[in-house]
Amino acid sequence: xxxxxxxxxxxxxxxxxxxxxxxxxxxxxxxxxxxxxxxxxxxxxxxxxxxxxxxxxxxxxxxxxxxxxxxxxxxxxxxxxxxxxxxxxxxxxxxxxxxxxxxxxxxxxxxxxxxxxxxxxxxxxxxxxxxxxxxxxxxxxxxxxxxxxxxxxxxxxxxxxxxxxxxxxxxxxxxxxxxxxxxxxxxxxxxxxxxxxxxxxxxxxxxxxxxxxxxxxxxxxxxxxxxxxxxxxxxxxxxxxxxxxxxxxxxxxxxxxxxxxxxxxxxxxxxxxxxxxxxxxxxxxxxxxxx
Amino acid sequence: xxxxxxxxxxxxxxxxxxxxxxxxxxxxxxxxxxxxxxxxxxxxxxxxxxxxxxxxxxxxxxxxxxxxxxxxxxxxxxxxxxxxxxxxxxxxxxxxxxxxxxxxxxxxxxxxxxxxxxxxxxxxxxxxxxxxxxxxxxxxxxxxxxxxxxxxxxxxxxxxxxxxxxxxxxxxxxxxxxxxxxxxxxxxxxxxxxxxxxxxxxxxxxxxxxxxxxxxxxxxxxxxxxxxxxxxxxxxxxxxxxxxxxxxxxxxxxxxxxxxxxxxxxxxxxxxxxxxxxxxxxx
Numbered sequence: 001x002x003x004x005x006x007x008x009x010x011x012x013x014x015x016x017x018x019x020x021x022x023x024x025x026x027x028x029x030x031x032x033x034x035x036x037x038x039x040x041x042x043x044x045x046x047x048x049x050x051x052x053x054x055x056x057x058x059x060x061x062x063x064x065x066x067x068x069x070x071x072x073x074x075x076x077x078x079x080x081x082x083x084x085x086x087x088x089x090x091x092x093x094x095x096x097x098x099x100x101x102x103x104x105x106x107x108x109x110x111x112x113x114x115x116x117x118x119x120x121x122x123x124x125x126x127x128x129x130x131x132x133x134x135x136x137x138x139x140x141x142x143x144x145x146x147x148x149x150x151x152x153x154x155x156x157x158x159x160x161x162x163x164x165x166x167x168x169x170x171x172x173x174x175x176x177x178x179x180x181x182x183x184x185x186x187x188x189x190x191x192x193x194x195x196x197x198x199x200x201x202x203x204x205x206x207x208x209x210x211x212x213x214x215x216x217x218x219x220x221x222x223x224x225x226x227x228x229x230x231x232x233x234x235x236x237x238x239x240x241x242x243x244x245x246x247x248x249x250x251x252x253x254x255x256x257x258x259x260x261x262x263x264x265x266x267x268x269x270x271x272x273x274x275x276x277x278x279x280x281x282x283x284x285x286x287x288x289x290x291x
Numbered sequence: 292x293x294x295x296x297x298x299x300x301x302x303x304x305x306x307x308x309x310x311x312x313x314x315x316x317x318x319x320x321x322x323x324x325x326x327x328x329x330x331x332x333x334x335x336x337x338x339x340x341x342x343x344x345x346x347x348x349x350x351x352x353x354x355x356x357x358x359x360x361x362x363x364x365x366x367x368x369x370x371x372x373x374x375x376x377x378x379x380x381x382x383x384x385x386x387x388x389x390x391x392x393x394x395x396x397x398x399x400x401x402x403x404x405x406x407x408x409x410x411x412x413x414x415x416x417x418x419x420x421x422x423x424x425x426x427x428x429x430x431x432x433x434x435x436x437x438x439x440x441x442x443x444x445x446x447x448x449x450x451x452x453x454x455x456x457x458x459x460x461x462x463x464x465x466x467x468x469x470x471x472x473x474x475x476x477x478x479x480x481x482x483x484x485x486x487x488x489x490x491x492x493x494x495x496x497x498x499x500x501x502x503x504x505x506x507x508x509x510x511x512x513x514x515x516x517x518x519x520x521x522x523x524x525x526x527x528x529x530x531x532x533x534x535x536x537x538x539x540x541x542x543x544x545x546x547x548x549x550x551x552x553x554x555x556x557x558x559x560x561x562x563x564x565x566x567x568x569x570x571x572x573x574x
Contacts, residue, residue: 092461092465097390120468121467123465125467127465127466128465130465132458134456134461136480136481138480139480147463147466147477148467148468151463151466151468151477152467200466201465204466204467
């Protein structure tokens with residue numbers, strides 16, 4: 001680019017940018033909540049977490065404390081390590097053959113990497129919902145919900161029946177599927193499938209729910225249903241949600257973490273992050289200057 | 292002037308014609324074979340043929356009932372040998388041995404094995420079972436056929452288990468289901484129809500084998516009394532009758548061939564029902 005055009009370009013941008021920034025910030029509405037008086041206990045503590053794929057480092061010493069019964073949103077551009085971070089929380093990261101992890105993650109002050117902690121047990125307490133709904137194609141709705149129990153030896157029909165209804169009610173899906181429990185899970189719509197996956201996670205002894213862009217494959221109506229559900233679930237569960245959608249982060253979360261290039265840039269109350277970020281990078285991202 | 296457009300159009304037409312003609316020529320032996328076997332075989336095809344044992348030369352009647360039972364027995368024994376090993380090896384290759392050297396060797400061996408002439412498999416079974424036990428038996432024949440099944444089943448199972456999306460496995464792990472339970476209850480269950488198709492196709496393939504049976508199961512003119520005695524099979528019986536000088540036996544050979552064809556066709560059709568299209572393999 002010649003010098004002349006570069007200068008021109010700069011001028012044009014300078015003229016346009018403030019308006020973009022303003023309109024973008026205005027769009028993001030933060031749900032205002034009275035700051036709770038009780039001190040929240042820490043549910044998950046991330047201590048100097050570094051993650052690698054082969055020789056490539058994906059996370060650079062991330063430290064964060066996630067409070068119990070709150071929704072924590074993790075935002076950031078593609079490839080910034082959001083998904084890698086939450087996949088460390090339930091030890092899914094290590095299922096990738098070349099993956100490595102250093103540092104520690106504490107669940108209720110106990111390391112999830114302790115020799116006594118089986119990844120299988122960790123994953124039962126820290127459930128996960130993926131970007132694409134993944135109902136098991138050969139199983140019915142009923143079987144899908146309780147698959148985490150039946151595969152681990154629960155056989156009592158009465159217990160299972162109760163668990164199916166309870167989980168589906170929790171996931172706000174019961175009324176839509178109660179007459180079709182024997183239909184294949186894959187026959188549901190995308191949004192219903194995603195709520196089925198949430199129900200499936202709730203059916204095991206869940207404490208923390210990880211959501212990896214749970215709405216990016218859903219239409220707006222299904223998205224709002226899942227978001228409402230997140231609000232409901234917050235009463236009982238700690239939720240960590242990765243999202244590309246900043247409006248969504250602002251709508252559903254109490255805390256927001258902004259990540260960039262594998263580093264945790266800012267982590268604070270959602271309202272603060274979206275209205276008065278302390279880091280310039282966060283502000284640039286939120287106002288849509290990059291990413 | 293040379294007209295490129297006309298040239299291209301005619302080249303195109305010529306090639307389409309040649310390929311179509313080649314496809315037609317390829318059909319001729321297949322169709323004539325089918326038609327001939329049906330025309331020659333249908334004459335003797337009746338209930339007696341299916342349910343009675345061979346009669347001595349000159350006595351009319353008789354059939355291949357014992358050979359049909361024998362073929363089914365041999366296939367069942369082959370399944371007992373070939374399916375567990377083949378399916379488990381296939382699962383190992385796709386789930387645990389994606390890149391290691393051992394898996395590479397297994398894969399390579401399986402590919403070579405599926406190309407080994409079937410008579411060689413027969414010799415192996417002869418050495419392993421017939422020699423130590425001092426008699427021909429259904430067991431030896433079944434094992435020989437089982438050896439032939441292993442590489443086919445291994446490779447089809449591997450390919451079909453690989454088709455199961457990784458996200459399904461992750462979803463299961465994320466529910467706190469251990470790896471072996473995930474493989475057993477989620478992955479295999481999802482690939483079930485595909486694996487079944489592979490199994491049926493391998494059965495159709497081995498049911499028509501003659502060479503490995505000639506000196507393992509051998510032949511028998513009577514109803515079988517157990518797996519440890521020489522056993523008749525459709526293929527060997529057809530071979531024996533076809534090279535005999537007697538008109539009646541030759542006719543029976545055609546009918547035997549027809550019965551075998553129908554059996555194999557039935558298994559193939561069953562496989563097609565499961566196979567409709569690759570995506571449905573995962574339902």
